[in-house]
Amino acid sequence: MKKFALIGAAGYIAPRHMKAIKDTGNDLVAALDKNDSVGVLDSYFPNAHFFTEFERFDRHLEKQRRENGNKIDYVSICSPNYLHDAHIRFALRIDAHAICEKPVVLNPWNIEALQEIEREQGKNVSVILQLRLHPSIVALKQKVDSEEVNRKYEVDLTYITSRGRWYLVSWKGDAEKSGGIATNIGIHFFDMLDWIFGPVQYNIVHVEDSMKAGGFLELKKARVRWFLSIDASDLPHPAAEGKPATYRSITMDGKELEFTEGFTDLHTRSYEEMLAGRGFGLQDAKSAVDIASNIRRSRPIGLHGDYHPMLGRRR
Numbered sequence: 001m002k003k004f005a006l007i008g009a010a011g012y013i014a015p016r017h018m019k020a021i022k023d024t025g026n027d028l029v030a031a032l033d034k035n036d037s038v039g040v041l042d043s044y045f046p047n048a049h050f051f052t053e054f055e056r057f058d059r060h061l062e063k064q065r066r067e068n069g070n071k072i073d074y075v076s077i078c079s080p081n082y083l084h085d086a087h088i089r090f091a092l093r094i095d096a097h098a099i100c101e102k103p104v105v106l107n108p109w110n111i112e113a114l115q116e117i118e119r120e121q122g123k124n125v126s127v128i129l130q131l132r133l134h135p136s137i138v139a140l141k142q143k144v145d146s147e148e149v150n151r152k153y154e155v156d157l158t159y160i161t162s163r164g165r166w167y168l169v170s171w172k173g174d175a176e177k178s179g180g181i182a183t184n185i186g187i188h189f190f191d192m193l194d195w196i197f198g199p200v201q202y203n204i205v206h207v208e209d210s211m212k213a214g215g216f217l218e219l220k221k222a223r224v225r226w227f228l229s230i231d232a233s234d235l236p237h238p239a240a241e242g243k244p245a246t247y248r249s250i251t252m253d254g255k256e257l258e259f260t261e262g263f264t265d266l267h268t269r270s271y272e273e274m275l276a277g278r279g280f281g282l283q284d285a286k287s288a289v290d291i292a293s294n295i296r297r298s299r300p301i302g303l304h305g306d307y308h309p310m311l312g313r314r315r
Contacts, residue, residue, distance in 0.1 A: 007075060007076070007079050008079035008101075009078070011078045014040070014078045026275075028044065030049045034053075074091075075098050082176065085106075091123075106179045106293065125281060129285065131192040132192065132195055137192055144197065149221075154223055156249070158249040160246065181228050187292050189228075190217075190291040191287070203215070203295065207307075216305065234313075
């Protein structure tokens with residue numbers, strides 16, 4: 001049984017990490033969040049020590065390590081995006097492995113610095129890239145890898161996950177903290193595209209604002225028109241009552257790839273792979289960070305060239 005600590009226990013994604021830690025037979029011994037709405041801990045680890053101040057959390061882990069020999073093996077990081085870099089460094093400094101949510105960092109040069117600390121400390125940073133474990137995505141990669149074609153696939157990626165007004169008020173609405181829409185909700189998809197179709201050769205942004213973004217990526221094996229949005233008015237049809245207002249679609253050469261289901265246990269699968277030494281590391285995550293960083297720093301060109309069909313609705 002490995003000992004875990006968790007940073008960001010009150011966040012949306014934290015319960016998936018708690019479940020993954022429990023499902024893999026391990027123990028969460030300490031958790032941190034500046035907000036104390038963490039009753040979900042009772043469902044998984046009611047005996048975990050909880051802290052709202054980083055300094056006390058740090059002191060507790062250090063005291064356990066020095067006095068009781070209860071060193072933390074892993075620190076799971078679910079904090080806001082802009083804090084990932086600092087919290088990974090903290091995990092490595094206390095002689096623990098780090099498991100980090102997406103995006104692992106906001107800037108590609110931070111990855112190189114973290115890799116150096118990994119080597120110095122002899123510990124690993126694992127990144128949650130769960131779409132690489134989704135059965136439909138794995139099958140698509142196998143198909144692309146096995147086919148010999150003399151042209152590039154034509155791909156349309158659409159992801160609409162509507163959010164209320166709270167989103168723009170929170171840290172997620174601050175591009176300096178979240179990286180913006182393309183980073184915060186898109187980075188898993190950019191990782192998936194790079195993993196399946198090869199490295200980016202061309203990266204254009206057509207539209208980008210606080211609620212949506214769209215652009216074009218030319219990859220080694222595909223031409224991709226992409227559109228990401230948190231605006232419910234972009235949904236192609238009204239959400240069913242009582243169900244999340246989310247729409248995912250990937251088409252390849254006009255054919256729809258079905259991947260609506262199969263997301264439920266991907267964090268547990270990710271933990272199983274990491275604990276078995278088959279997780280995804282910093283180098284695996286770097287390409288997607290590069291893509292999202294370049295999008296954030298690009299000047300949108302407007303509706304010119306090969307843009308996503310949904311952007312045409314904005315005219």
